[in-house]
Amino acid sequence: MPAPATFLSYIDDHAEGFIQRLAEAVAIPSISGNAAHRQDVFRMGAWLQGQLNILGVQTKSVDLGRHVMDGQELPLPPAIFGRIGDDPKKKTVLIYGHYDVQPAEKSDGWDTEPFKLVVDSTSGRLIGRGSTDDKGPILGWLNVLEAHKSLGLELPVNLRFCFEGMEESGSEGLDELIASEAAKGKDGWFGGVDCVCISDNYWLNTRTPCLTYGLRGLAYFKVTVSGPARDLHSGAFGRSVHEPMTDLALLMSKLVAPDGTILVPGVDEMVATASAEERAIYEALDYDIKDVEESAGAPIAISSDKATVLMGRMRYPSLSLHGIEGAFYGAGAKTVIPASVSGKFSIRLVPPQTPDKVEPLVIEYLKAEFAKLNSKNKLKIENLHGGKPWVADHRHWNYEAAKRATEAVYKRSPDLTREGGSIPVTLTFAESLNVNVLLLPMGRGDDGAHSTNEKLDRSNFIEGSKLLGTYLYEVGADA
Amino acid sequence: MPAPATFLSYIDDHAEGFIQRLAEAVAIPSISGNAAHRQDVFRMGAWLQGQLNILGVQTKSVDLGRHVMDGQELPLPPAIFGRIGDDPKKKTVLIYGHYDVQPAEKSDGWDTEPFKLVVDSTSGRLIGRGSTDDKGPILGWLNVLEAHKSLGLELPVNLRFCFEGMEESGSEGLDELIASEAAKGKDGWFGGVDCVCISDNYWLNTRTPCLTYGLRGLAYFKVTVSGPARDLHSGAFGRSVHEPMTDLALLMSKLVAPDGTILVPGVDEMVATASAEERAIYEALDYDIKDVEESAGAPIAISSDKATVLMGRMRYPSLSLHGIEGAFYGAGAKTVIPASVSGKFSIRLVPPQTPDKVEPLVIEYLKAEFAKLNSKNKLKIENLHGGKPWVADHRHWNYEAAKRATEAVYKRSPDLTREGGSIPVTLTFAESLNVNVLLLPMGRGDDGAHSTNEKLDRSNFIEGSKLLGTYLYEVGADA
Ligand SMILES: [Zn+2]
Ligand SMILES: [Zn+2]
Ligand SMILES: [Zn+2]
Ligand SMILES: [Zn+2]
Incomplete structure (x- = not known):
């Protein structure tokens, strides 16, 4: 079931407003790793909860207790749970995101103020800390909710949200919370969840959307x-x-x-050694030795064989x-x-x-x-x-839905990728809820998450918001 | 020619005064490696020059220019040249020492104030920064001069002195000065020098005097x-x-x-592999695997064969x-x-x-x-x-004199040792003046030069002063 045309044009027509909302979010320096900014992380959580409420989402702020950082005992920022829709005929999708960000100071080498979203109309870049990691993707979901509320459209699925404010600092308290909430079964906030979607990674390159089904x-x-x-x-x-x-x-x-x-x-x-069939997946990826070498900044690929290099990283x-x-x-x-x-x-x-x-x-x-x-x-x-490593079944309907959504929005099939690094919460969801987890990135490989001049391309923010919404329709169509 | 009994008893009788003079020297924190103490190094040089003058030594303070340290341009402490005696029938001995010290703060772990000489009457230790490295040995020479002047005794040799204030910080400017002074031949301060004696190292252990004839x-x-x-x-x-x-x-x-x-x-x-004869020298040293392991603080000697361990360090x-x-x-x-x-x-x-x-x-x-x-x-x-490494001929009359002097004062033959580290000025003298250089230590292997609680045993200071004087008589006897 394709997304309604009214939804897609609403996103296009309200792009400026969405960017304005992203600027509001970026302006809150919610750095979880710096004790001096702890109150900003709380402020960011409250802002997010307020936005969700305005858009009709029922929320709960979950206290995660206290911890010690830099020799100080500090309150942990809350997890923000949300729910909208309870139709037993619909699938239920759990969305994860994090509202905290990495540290950033202009003196680190930023060309602009890190906590002021700069819209570079020449390059089409939205520059600022958190733009792509992970405020942009979270706001993508808000954009989808706003469109439906404004247009009076019914959501195609039931949604559950789990947003945390400590991802950049070890996700303290989250694993235990997810486990205990999952243990409540139908009565918990994750009761009835059919699949999970996490948007907190990136395309391999700057050209081709991807779905990520494995982490080391x-x-x-x-x-x-x-x-x-x-x-x-x-x-x-x-x-x-x-x-x-x-x-x-x-x-x-x-x-x-x-x-x-x-x-x-x-x-x-x-x-196990990769089969010829599996090798073919890596041969086919729109990611090359020269991309690896470009991002490393030197011609030092471990092999001249593309699949060897990519499998070395991913597989x-x-x-x-x-x-x-x-x-x-x-x-x-x-x-x-x-x-x-x-x-x-x-x-x-x-x-x-x-x-x-x-x-x-x-x-x-x-x-x-x-x-x-x-x-x-x-x-x-x-x-x-x-x-532990994590690998999902990429033939699952959750991935099939994301693949159809990508084809609808970007007019091309996504690459199927595995990543070399870790996003521990992925495994926690997969094991606690025993459902399929999808990593559906919004940003590009050159966004510079954790680096200076972090950015999200305007087109990735806008088309990405369409993608997230369309993905929900494709999941809904599967019900 | 043994030293006169009057000289030896003068040293014994005036021990308290000598210790008092050492306390004066230690009280000047002449740390060459700390810009904030540069004026103290100058003060120490002036103090030393004054002492030499009082004792009848003609001196010259040699400006070594300026250098940059810790981002500051600073004047280098002067080299203090000295000469006493010009009898062509006597041998001429050049003495080297350094009047600067390593940094020290009580908070480094000292039990006492580092720049206040503490006389521990129980252990017989004179504790303070510079006590053994290298103010004690320099003052040993002053003790010898004082005894001769007070007793109206003629010195058995002509003496030349070269004292520097930057040894702990790379001896800046000294190599060039020695080379240019040596190039002046008879007209320079080192004209007519027959041998060099440096007292700036230590016994291998706490028991046995040694003469050191090699450095790596x-x-x-x-x-x-x-x-x-x-x-x-x-x-x-x-x-x-x-x-x-x-x-x-x-x-x-x-x-x-x-x-x-x-x-x-x-x-x-x-x-070349050590000959059986050379191996025997190491077998005979009063220094054992357990001494090496004691100073390393763990049973980690490279071999269970004593000569292998000692030659590994020295040879x-x-x-x-x-x-x-x-x-x-x-x-x-x-x-x-x-x-x-x-x-x-x-x-x-x-x-x-x-x-x-x-x-x-x-x-x-x-x-x-x-x-x-x-x-x-x-x-x-x-x-x-x-x-470059340095090895001297330990059969030279300079070493023979030191050997006889050691036997006279300590009633035992010194060990002949080579050291694993470097004292670069040794090689500079050997090559510039083309004479035999002797390393004649005053202190013991556990003195803790460069460490906390640096000390010189009272007996090493007093017997060591006798040793230095007696050595001059033995050199003189050889003329
Ligand atoms: Zn992230
Ligand atoms: Zn991140
Ligand atoms: Zn020294
Ligand atoms: Zn030293």
Whole structure:
């Protein structure tokens, strides 16, 4: 069922008003990671709740308690739950978004004031912190609600909303809230939810809409080699004691090969090789080695084979060495033998890998390699944190609906993508509600979320609002 | 020729006065590395020059110009030249010392005020910054001069002095000054110098006096691997690009083995293996594996063979990995792929190695190893700084004199030691004046130069003053 023409033209006709509303939202510096801005996050939550109420959504602000940040105890911004529609004949779609943003200061290198939405009419860019991550997409949903309310149109589905204000700072309290709400079953706010739609990621490039059906998980390790009681002078001790850095460099060199192969036995082997059919998906993506190299800023792709490079990012696990804690890290030439050094590395996981399955392999391997060194230093391995990977069934009606909606609005089929990073709430919804979760991005790959000069293209905001609405009609048609 | 008994008893009888003078010197916080204390360094130089003049030494304060430190242009503290005696029938001994000190604040962990000399009568320690490095030894020479002047004794040798105020901060300007002064030949302040004595190092342990006849040199390298234009997120880029840290960890792992063997071809090979006779010197040293482990604070000696451990420190080159610049070094778990990372390592050199001979071996090897990685990242190798090793002939009359003096004062033969670190001025004197240089320590191995609670044992100060005077008599006897 296509969206009504009146809905689509309402969006076009009210674009200026929508941009004005986005400017209001961007003007509230709801930085969750800075204690000094905590009240702004609350203000943003209240603003959002007010908008939802005006548009006919019943809401509830859920207190998530308090936490400690920067040495201060602070109240957590609330989760904003919303519901509109209770027709048992309709499908029920749960929408997630976050109303907090990353820090931003003009002095970081912004060309404009980060918390003043600048409409660049030449480039068509709406520039400001939160424009694409994640206020633009949230406001896309408001635009859909406003159109229906103003036009007197019935929504094609029942909607539930879950908006949080701590996504950029670890989503504190959210997992527990979702789990406990899901446990209430029909009586909870998520009762009857048939599918979830999250708009908090991006197209791979600047051209082609996509649907994202997979995210990698993570297992983050710290491997510490300790020797002397304190840092030593390399003149006085060099070649008379076992040096922790020597041992650690050797251990770190045995984790991953320059071509990306993970050297920890059993880790790569856990993942099935891509079939020819699956490989074809990556061959067909509108994303190329040169796109990867352009975004990395250098011709350093791991392979000259496109599918290898894209599958390396999306479909296979990866192991990255991040750095060393405890060693000399400054400029200049210090002749220290550091007493205790900790290598940091992480493995991005894909199904069927989980942190629990990978951890013993890493620990056993590092212990065995360390034993080979015959060092008198001490070894300690810690798993700092982790998260499971997520892959959804992209043949599900939820994805089919999003595919038809994309074709209707953008006149082209979306790419089906997996992402290399993590959005932990995705897995939480999938596991707690046991329904299909769709990642339906609004913005482009060059939006610069978390970076300076974050932007959302005007066309992505407007066509994206049409996309979200059309997606609801396509889901509704499936009922 | 033994020192006269009157000299020895003068030193004993005037110990309290000598300690009082040391307290005066320690009270001047002549920290060369802190711009805020630069005037104190000047004050210390003037104090020292005044003391020398009172004791009959002709002096000259040599302006060394200006330099920039902590972003400020500052005047360099002067070198203080001194001369006493011009008898052509006597030998001429050049004495070096430095009147600046390392920084120290009570809050660093000192038990007492660092710039107030505390006499601990229980332990016999004289505690304070500079007590052993290097004000104590300088004042030892003043004690010798005072005894001779008060007793009306003729000095057994002609003396020349060279004291500097920037040793703890790179000895700026000193090398050039020594070279230009040496070039003046007989007309310069160093004209006619027969040997040099430097008292600015320590016994190996707390028991046995030593003479030091060797110091290792240094070649400090920075190896940089660069890839992307900026730091990348490991989720979005892991296994799709060549990661600089992966390459660098591999390169660093190929430099040195856990047992201390240097893996750069040609570097260890440049040094002859110790003969059985030479090995016996190390076997005989009053310094054991347990001393090394005690000072390292852990049982991490590179070998269970004493001579191997001591030769590793003193007689063979060593390669230490110091750290990485540009990688993640903080606490916590950051999932960054650093764009450009620089490994820092240095090689301590022994004859016949020099920075110039070692550098091409290191560069060629790292380039070859990097080529094997098939990485698209870029490699850069820099030699940050270096210095040649120094070894003196310990059968020279200068050492024989010091040996006899030690036997006379301490009733035991000194250990003959080489040190793992560097005192660059040693080599400068040896090469500029082409005479034998002796390192004749006053303090003990646990004095804590550069550390908190720096001390000089009262007995080392008093017996050490006798040692310095007696050494002059033994040199004089040789004329
Ligand atoms: Zn986001
Ligand atoms: Zn974000
Ligand atoms: Zn010193
Ligand atoms: Zn020093």
